[in-house]
Amino acid sequence: MDFYEKVYSVVKQIPFGRVTTYGSIAKYIGHPKSSRTVGWALNVSHYTKIIPAHRVVNRSGILTGKHHFQGINLMQQLLENEGIEIEENKIKNFNIIFWDPNMNLQSFKTN
DNA sequence: CGGCTGACGTAAC
């Protein structure tokens, strides 16, 4: 399975109203230092695949990739539509809604 | 083939 296929598989499994980080995804797919590549994978994915990339933010819960969506606030709008509160490009209660694939998809690696 | 870039993360200063 390709690097990006793994990324897509994980991102698509992010529960509604939850978010995860580039680093967590990278770590989960076996490349803990390749978080940048995860971002790149999501970047190309937005025109090759349909995945909830808006549910992926950086480690601080900041919407660093919002300017890669159509509207400047599209990413934030999508998240708020899921009940996630955003303030100044930053997710509120991030530690609460953070969804770590490493803690929820242990069986995924064997697929 | 080498250097630059980037939706990141961590360590060092």
Next chain:
DNA sequence: TGTTACGCCAGCC
């Protein structure tokens, strides 16, 4: 505590 530096890896010159 705020910046800077660097590793990472795929794409694009």
